[in-house]
Amino acid sequence: xxxxxxxxxxxxxxxxxxxxxxxxxxxxxxxxxxxxxxxxxxxxxxxxxxxxxxxxxxxxxxxxxxxxxxxxxxxxxxxxxxxxxxxxxxxxxxxxxxxxxxxxxxxxxxxxxxxxxxxxxxxx
Amino acid sequence: xxxxxxxxxxxxxxxxxxxxxxxxxxxxxxxxxxxxxxxxxxxxxxxxxxxxxxxxxxxxxxxxxxxxxxxxxxxx
Numbered sequence: 001x002x003x004x005x006x007x008x009x010x011x012x013x014x015x016x017x018x019x020x021x022x023x024x025x026x027x028x029x030x031x032x033x034x035x036x037x038x039x040x041x042x043x044x045x046x047x048x049x050x051x052x053x054x055x056x057x058x059x060x061x062x063x064x065x066x067x068x069x070x071x072x073x074x075x076x077x078x079x080x081x082x083x084x085x086x087x088x089x090x091x092x093x094x095x096x097x098x099x100x101x102x103x104x105x106x107x108x109x110x111x112x113x114x115x116x117x118x119x120x121x122x123x124x
Numbered sequence: 125x126x127x128x129x130x131x132x133x134x135x136x137x138x139x140x141x142x143x144x145x146x147x148x149x150x151x152x153x154x155x156x157x158x159x160x161x162x163x164x165x166x167x168x169x170x171x172x173x174x175x176x177x178x179x180x181x182x183x184x185x186x187x188x189x190x191x192x193x194x195x196x197x198x199x200x
Contacts, residue, residue, distance in 0.1 A: 053132040061132075063175030079173040087167035089147030092178065094129035 004031055020069070058099035070107050133181060142185035154190060161186040 033039065059065065062076045077100040084093040134141050141148045146160040164181050168174035 052130075057132045059179075060177035061175055063170070063177065074167065076173065076175075080168070080175070080178075083167040083173070084164075087187075088164050089125065089145055091129055091147070091163070092168065092182075093180075096129050098131065117197035 044064075051097075052099050053102045055102055060100035060105065061095055061099040067108075073103055137181075137188050138186050139188055145182060145185040146189065148189070150189070152189070157186060157189050164168035 062073060062080065064073050064076060077096060080094060080096045081100075084096060129144075139150050143152070144166055148155065148157060150162045152160075165179065166172070168178045168182060170176050170179055182190065
């Protein structure tokens with residue numbers, strides 16, 4: 001009589017334990033995938049890549065100063081972009097493009113100021 | 125058309141970035157690296173409309189790929 005109760009208890013207990021172990025293992029897997037070394041590396045690159053280019057770096061890449069007129073910036077951009085398209089790397093081309101994008105944004109925001117000259121700079 | 129890479133250069137240049145700058149693979153042999161370096165440098169030479177910043181990045185990329193502490197290379 002007692003043996004049957006004991007047997008029931010053991011079977012039920014075993015089942016509960018097995019389920020708990022499976023759940024714990026699954027939780028450990030998700031934890032690892034969230035905090036593993038690979039995840040950290042991915043998070044690092046995402047954090048770095050979300051940093052847009054700084055205006056100072058953009059000027060350095062194109063070789064211009066704060067006083068350089070917009071037309072000259074566009075000219076330098078065209079030269080660099082063409083040269084890198086022919087003999088450079090796509091990566092450098094991208095940087096040149098991003099630099100021009102950054103300086104263009106700065107230029108647009110400055111254009112709202114006292115100058116007010118509507119020079120729509122769309123390179124044909 | 126491929127999408128342009130985002131953002132600026134990395135704070136510390138990695139082999140991967142160096143390889144991307146020169147347009148080679150990370151384990152390209154030395155002579156190919158030098159050849160690529162020459163080609164990319166000509167396209168970005170400061171005297172030909174390039175910028176000093178890019179030229180220094182290209183030089184740094186070559187150093188990174190060739191291993192800065194490689195002996196047997198003459199300094200001249």
